[in-house]
Amino acid sequence: MLSYDIRELERNAVRVDGELATDDPIWTEGDTLPAAPVRASGRLSSAGSGRFYWSGRIETTAKVACRRCLSAVATPVSEDVHALFVDAGDEVADDPDTYPIPPRARSLDLRPAIRELWMLSAPEFLLCREDCRGLCAHCGADLNAGPCACDPADDERQSPLHAAGHDSP
Numbered sequence: 001m002l003s004y005d006i007r008e009l010e011r012n013a014v015r016v017d018g019e020l021a022t023d024d025p026i027w028t029e030g031d032t033l034p035a036a037p038v039r040a041s042g043r044l045s046s047a048g049s050g051r052f053y054w055s056g057r058i059e060t061t062a063k064v065a066c067r068r069c070l071s072a073v074a075t076p077v078s079e080d081v082h083a084l085f086v087d088a089g090d091e092v093a094d095d096p097d098t099y100p101i102p103p104r105a106r107s108l109d110l111r112p113a114i115r116e117l118w119m120l121s122a123p124e125f126l127l128c129r130e131d132c133r134g135l136c137a138h139c140g141a142d143l144n145a146g147p148c149a150c151d152p153a154d155d156e157r158q159s160p161l162h163a164a165g166h167d168s169p
């Protein structure tokens, strides 16, 4: 459960412990989705009149394309959360840790914040391994699977060294 009764929250802090599913309606078209539900944990407490503070963590798995060979790589994502919820209009526009509470809301829904936190922490590119050999620039073959059929001489013919006449036969 990721929604908390505001009046209850004003009296007692609660433990955050829930999962945002990858098919939750909070996700919108074009979102980069996590490869697993986003687990939210921590503590949600009152932080003065109409303000609430969530201190905790989100954890999930991202599936990202290796930037050299483009194969999909699963990687764990874990991010500390220090989120302040304030009445809509009171939030500091430039503060990425502040989230608006919609007018007349009776419950505090953490899902929009979790969605945003995921977007900010999801890696865009990574390497499947440090020494990934990538794809051949000519034929597109995955060089991790072995050398491709391209003639290495082709590469030399295009090099500026050869154009300068360095290695004529």
Ligand SMILES: [Zn+2]
Binding pocket: 066, 067, 068, 069, 070, 071, 127, 128, 129, 132, 133, 134
């Ligand atoms: Zn790779």
Ligand SMILES: [Zn+2]
Binding pocket: 136, 137, 138, 139, 140, 141, 148, 149, 150
């Ligand atoms: Zn090739």
